[in-house]
Amino acid sequence: MNKFLLFTFLLIVKNFCIAQECLKDIDLSKIPYKEVRALIVAQKNSNVECIKDIKSSCSNDFKCSEYYKQIRNFKIDKSLQTVWENYVGNETQKAYNSKKFALGLMLCKKNVNDKILYPSNSFGRLDTGQVIYLKLKFLKGLLKMAVAFEVNKIDTTNKIIEFSYVKGGKSRGKQILEFRANEKNKTDIIHTTFYRSNSKIRDIVFYPFFHAKVTRELHNNFKKIVFQAPKNLIIFNKV
Numbered sequence: 001m002n003k004f005l006l007f008t009f010l011l012i013v014k015n016f017c018i019a020q021e022c023l024k025d026i027d028l029s030k031i032p033y034k035e036v037r038a039l040i041v042a043q044k045n046s047n048v049e050c051i052k053d054i055k056s057s058c059s060n061d062f063k064c065s066e067y068y069k070q071i072r073n074f075k076i077d078k079s080l081q082t083v084w085e086n087y088v089g090n091e092t093q094k095a096y097n098s099k100k101f102a103l104g105l106m107l108c109k110k111n112v113n114d115k116i117l118y119p120s121n122s123f124g125r126l127d128t129g130q131v132i133y134l135k136l137k138f139l140k141g142l143l144k145m146a147v148a149f150e151v152n153k154i155d156t157t158n159k160i161i162e163f164s165y166v167k168g169g170k171s172r173g174k175q176i177l178e179f180r181a182n183e184k185n186k187t188d189i190i191h192t193t194f195y196r197s198n199s200k201i202r203d204i205v206f207y208p209f210f211h212a213k214v215t216r217e218l219h220n221n222f223k224k225i226v227f228q229a230p231k232n233l234i235i236f237n238k239v
Helices: 002-019 034-045 080-088 200-227
Strands: 068-076 101-108 130-138 143-155 160-165 172-181 187-196 233-238
Touching: 034 101, 034 130, 034 143, 068 200, 080 172, 080 187, 080 200, 101 200, 130 200, 187 200
Parallel strands: none
Antiparallel strands: 068 187, 068 233, 101 130, 130 143, 143 160, 160 172, 172 187
């Protein structure tokens, strides 16, 4: 009886350890971007061991007033449900690859079979608990960096997606995408970003400029996915 209990305990511990895969299990050779590899190494050196240990840069008492704010509004000439399904559907890899950014890695906090996904894998639908690593490239490749964010919320009723930067990166804060049907049965997307770093120059001058370019390109990628046409996304306002 005691042997059976011991065997059962060891089996449970083994399964728990497998489910809680660690950053040391990441095969850096499968990540094609040195900036993303460097970010993973930096997280390891900051005592982030398991995927579940990756934390959001936003605390539970998040205060918008303590962050800089950028709002970008987009209009897509398609129904709300169609646009929403494409944003949360199986197009993550296609949407997050372009001239200015590329998908380097996805980690999944939920208890799924594939917790570490490389660019060569199939990512499936967007889900909460996913941590997405991107390589960003600006000024024709003169400026390169890596960023990681976690999907915190997918509200299918109110059509809201929320994700936050993870701890360890240069930026802190979160981004909120709100999808709304307008009077013409088309879709408005409000992309709100709350951000800050340790540099006021970066926050006031550089971040707004480069972030606007990234958000524009991201939504244009989704536009191509939805329409397979070059001119269906229109920016009608920006703050």
